[in-house]
Amino acid sequence: MAGFSEIFVSQQARLERLAAIAEPLRQPLEIIRDAENGKGLEVGDVASLFASARDQATRAEIQAAASRIRMQWARKTVEFIIPVYLTSFCQNECLYCGYRQSNAIAERVRLSLEDFDKQLDLILSWGHRQIELVLSDDPEFGPEMVARYVAATRRKLDALGGGMVALCSPVYKQEDYVRLREAGLDWVVEWQETYHRPHFDRWHYGSSPKRAFETRLDLWDHVVAAGITKIGMGALLGLYDFRHDALAVIEHGNYMRRTYGIEPHALGIPRLKPARGVLASQKPNRFTVSDDDFRLVVSAYHMAFPTSRLFFNTRESYELNLSLVSAGDLFTVDCETLPGAYLRRHLPGQFSTHDYPPRREVAATLKQRGLAAQYLAEETPCRIALAAPAMETAIDTKRWIDEHAQTRARLDDWEAVLGSAATLGRAGDGMGRSACAATEEPQARVPELLRDILEYFKTVLTTHCRREESELYPSFPQNADVTPMLAAFRAQHERFGVDLDKFERQMVSYGLSKDPTVLVTLGSRMIREMRAHLEAEELLWSRHRPR
Known part of the structure; x- marks a missing residue:
C-alpha cells in the first residue's frame, strides 16, 4: 500500500x-x-x-x-x-x-x-x-x-x-x-x-x-x-x-x-x-x-x-x-x-x-x-x-569484601598491563629498521592486551557495578548522610560507562594509528577512579553498615 x-x-x-x-x-x-x-x-x-x-x-x-x-x-x-x-x-x-x-x-x-x-x-x-x-x-x-x-x-x-x-x-x-x-x-x-x-x-x-x-x-x-x-x-x-x-x-x-x-x-x-x-x-x-x-x-x-x-x-x-x-x-x-x-x-x-x-x-x-x-x-x-520496599534480606558481608579485594587486585594487574602496552607502543620510536624488527613480535601483542582490558571492563566490572546498584545500595539506610553518597556512586558508575564507550571507540582509532597513548591514558584514569570509588564505598560501609 x-x-x-x-x-x-x-x-x-x-x-x-x-x-x-x-x-x-x-x-x-x-x-x-x-x-x-x-x-x-x-x-x-x-x-x-x-x-x-x-x-x-x-x-x-x-x-x-x-x-x-x-x-x-x-x-x-x-x-x-x-x-x-x-x-x-x-x-x-x-x-x-x-x-x-x-x-x-x-x-x-x-x-x-x-x-x-x-x-x-x-x-x-x-x-x-x-x-x-x-x-x-x-x-x-x-x-x-x-x-x-x-x-x-x-x-x-x-x-x-x-x-x-x-x-x-x-x-x-x-x-x-x-x-x-x-x-x-x-x-x-x-x-x-x-x-x-x-x-x-x-x-x-x-x-x-x-x-x-x-x-x-x-x-x-x-x-x-x-x-x-x-x-x-x-x-x-x-x-x-x-x-x-x-x-x-x-x-x-x-x-x-x-x-x-x-x-x-x-x-x-x-x-x-x-x-x-x-x-x-x-x-x-x-x-x-x-x-x-x-x-x-x-x-x-x-x-x-x-x-x-x-x-x-x-x-x-x-x-x-x-x-x-x-x-x-x-x-x-x-x-x-x-x-x-x-x-x-x-x-x-x-x-x-x-x-x-x-x-x-x-x-x-x-x-x-x-x-x-x-x-x-x-x-x-x-x-x-x-x-515493594522490603530490601531487608541479610547482606553477605564477606562476599562483598572479597569481591572488592578481587576487583582491586585485578585493577592492579590491568594497570601493569597498560604500562607494558605503553612501553611496547613506544618501542619502535626512533629505532632503526633492524631494531624495529626485533620489537615487532611483542608490539603485536598490544592489541590483544588492550582488547583483554576492554573485555574485563565490559563484563566483570560492569556486572559488579550493576549488582551493587540492585543488591548492595538498597540495603543501606536511606538518610541525609547516605542518600547523597549513593547518588554520587551511581554517578561514578555513569561516568565509567561513558569512559567505557570512549575506550571502545578509541580502539577503532588505535587500529589505524597503532599508537596506544590515548588508550593507556584513558584506561589508567578509569582504573584510578575505580580504585577511589571502591575506597569510598568501603568508607561508607564502615560508617553506615548495611542492613
Whole structure:
C-alpha cells in the first residue's frame, strides 16, 4: 500500500528550506488569528512562527496565543499515563540510547508475565488507569508475546472499570497490529526520532533493523489499516535541527488528517537526555534544544493540533513541564525505565529522569488551574505495595569484601598491563629498521592486551557495578548522610560507562594509528577512579553498615 514515505520524498527539500527561513512568509498575528478557529496550521505558517520567534517579544506573543487557543479547544483535563517497560535487551545500535546493543553497562532484563502481573497490581493500586507498555527491539520478545502482556493489562483494567493501553515498541507488521488490537490495545506510540534521513542514518548505526527509515515513515498507514486510529507520533528533539523535525511532525500529522480524517492522538516532545554509558548523549551538540526553543515547539504543536495530547514526560523537570502542560495533554509522574523497577525502585534505566512530587499532589496542583486529572482513580491497599520496599534480606558481608579485594587486585594487574602496552607502543620510536624488527613480535601483542582490558571492563566490572546498584545500595539506610553518597556512586558508575564507550571507540582509532597513548591514558584514569570509588564505598560501609 502507498504510504507517507512516497509523499515525504517530495517534501524533504521544501521542509529544509522552510526550516531555514530568516523572515516570516506571513505575519504572526495573521497566523494566530487563523489558528484561533481550531482547525490547525500548515507547515508554512509554523515555519513563519519559528522565524518570527527570533524576536523575544513576538515569541512571548506566540506562546501566550498557544495557551489561549489550547484552553479554548481542548478538554479541560490532563491525562495521567505511566510507562511499564517489558524488556531492555536490544539488537539496535542507536547512539543516543542507553539500551543500545553494545552498551555494556546497561542492565538487561526481560520481565516475566508473573512479575509483570505483580508490578501491574502495584501500579493499579496507585490509581493509574492508562498504561503505556514499552520495550526495546528484543528479538526474543516479539509481537506475539507482547500481545499476552496487552491482554493481561486489558483484563485488569476492565475489572476495575476500564482504562487505556498504549504500546511503544519496535515497528511491527500490519497483521501484528491487528493481533494487538484484538488483545485490547487502544493506541500506539512511536517516534520517528529524526525525519532528516542523513542524520537518521548517522544516529542508527551499522546493521540496526531500526535503520529502515521508510518503514518507520509508513508505520501509521499500517496501524490505521489494522483498525487502530489513535496514534502517538513525534521526533526526538536534539538529533537534528528542531525546526526541521517539528515541521516534519506537523507535515506528517496533517497527512494523517487529510488522508484518514484523524488528528494525532498524541504528539511526543522528548528531548535528547543523558543515558548511562552513552557518550553521544552526555554533552550538548549543535542541535541541542534550549528550554526556550522547547517552549516554542510546544506552542507550535498546541496551535497546529489544538486537540491532540502533548506527551509530557519525566525527561524534563517537573517545574518546566508544569509551566507548559495545558488542557488535553498527557502527563507522566511515576516513571521507571527499567523492566520491573517499580518493584525495586530507582534503578538506572534507558535514560535519566527527574523525580516528581507525589501523584496526588500533582493532580491537586492541576485542579487549581482548572484541569481535572483523568485516568487516575483513588488509591487502594495492595499487598505488593507493602512488599515493594522490603530490601531487608541479610547482606553477605564477606562476599562483598572479597569481591572488592578481587576487583582491586585485578585493577592492579590491568594497570601493569597498560604500562607494558605503553612501553611496547613506544618501542619502535626512533629505532632503526633492524631494531624495529626485533620489537615487532611483542608490539603485536598490544592489541590483544588492550582488547583483554576492554573485555574485563565490559563484563566483570560492569556486572559488579550493576549488582551493587540492585543488591548492595538498597540495603543501606536511606538518610541525609547516605542518600547523597549513593547518588554520587551511581554517578561514578555513569561516568565509567561513558569512559567505557570512549575506550571502545578509541580502539577503532588505535587500529589505524597503532599508537596506544590515548588508550593507556584513558584506561589508567578509569582504573584510578575505580580504585577511589571502591575506597569510598568501603568508607561508607564502615560508617553506615548495611542492613
